Amino acid sequence: MTAPIYEVRNISKKYGAVTALDDVTMQLYPGEVVGLVGDNGAGKSTLVKCLSGVHQPTSGTILLEGQERHWKSPHEALEQGIETLYQDSGLAPHLSVAANVFLGREETVPGILGKMGFLAQKKMDVEAHQELDRVGIAVPQSNRSVSQLSGGQRQAVAIGRAVAWAKKVIILDEPTNHLGARQAGEVLQIIKTAREQGLGVIFISHTLPHVMEVTDRIVVLRLGKVVKDAPTSEFTVETLLGTITGLITD
Numbered sequence: 058m059t060a061p062i063y064e065v066r067n068i069s070k071k072y073g074a075v076t077a078l079d080d081v082t083m084q085l086y087p088g089e090v091v092g093l094v095g096d097n098g099a100g101k102s103t104l105v106k107c108l109s110g111v112h113q114p115t116s117g118t119i120l121l122e123g124q125e126r127h128w129k130s131p132h133e134a135l136e137q138g139i140e141t142l143y144q145d146s147g148l149a150p151h152l153s154v155a156a157n158v159f160l161g162r163e164e165t166v167p168g169i170l171g172k173m174g175f176l177a178q179k180k181m182d183v184e185a186h187q188e189l190d191r192v193g194i195a196v197p198q199s200n201r202s203v204s205q206l207s208g209g210q211r212q213a214v215a216i217g218r219a220v221a222w223a224k225k226v227i228i229l230d231e232p233t234n235h236l237g238a239r240q241a242g243e244v245l246q247i248i249k250t251a252r253e254q255g256l257g258v259i260f261i262s263h264t265l266p267h268v269m270e271v272t273d274r275i276v277v278l279r280l281g282k283v284v285k286d287a288p289t290s291e292f293t294v295e296t297l298l299g300t301i302t303g304l305i306t307d
């Protein structure tokens with residue numbers, strides 16, 4: 058059996074008096090999609106922020122490919138191949154699709170943004186288009202400003218950016234929110250492609266049929282604790298719902 062690509066052991070996170078995560082342990086394997094579910098306030102986004110370097114856990118250990126890590130910033134985690142799409146995701150609306158795809162990558166692609174002349178701009182448009190295309194996202198013109206896109210198209214750009222850059226792990230916090238059925242289906246397809254590429258994917262959603270469709274395993278959080286960690290095939294939407302709300306406690 059392969060080793061986990063990303064792992065947390067006995068992580069707790071306190072915000073002052075609030076315990077948002079309480080002794081959470083979970084593993085993510087390469088080529089695996091893990092669903093992270095739980096009611097509002099269960100601690101999902103807090104776990105995401107610990108995994109992506111936004112927050113440091115109060116206690117516990119984070120291991121990337123078996124090595125203990127103490128992220129000091131999201132940038133550090135990003136450099137190590139961990140991409141995160143936050144629930145309150147940050148696209149810059151006034152910038153073009155292409156600029157958004159490359160936002161924050163100035164150091165990794167000096168050839169492109171080092172000389173931000175007209176030609177560089179064009180090259181960026183083309184490469185952004187190729188990257189989005191590679192991960193299966195069709196955005197009409199990557200030189201268009203993000204503020205001119207629909208909500209669903211913006212979400213697609215944000216996800217495409219994350220999948221295009223992810224080297225090891227991709228964390229998606231409610232990526233199908235506010236999407237129509239077709240767009241949500243496309244996002245699920247992108248997740249499947251990421252899995253085929255051998256990435257480890259953490260997928261967070263309140264839409265349980267989406268979770269059932271795309272995940273291999275589901276971790277249920279309740280009040281900051283893991284109450285269930287089992288293969289998706291062991292759940293139905295009904296038992297998953299019961300486990301989330303606490304009606305089912307096995």
Ligand SMILES: Nc1ncnc2c1ncn2[C@@H]1O[C@H](COP(=O)(O)OP(=O)(O)OP(=O)(O)O)[C@@H](O)[C@H]1O
Nearest residue numbers: 072075076077095096097098099100101102103104
């Ligand atoms: N920055 C913060 N400061 C203080 N408390 C916080 C902070 N962020 C989250 N919390 C608290 O931590 C707990 C977990 O919140 P978190 O955002 O992780 O939940 P969630 O599972 O993502 O919920 P949702 O499904 O609503 O997005 C909640 O009680 C919340 O109020």
Ligand SMILES: [Mg+2]
Nearest residue numbers: 101102103144
């Ligand atoms: Mg959340």
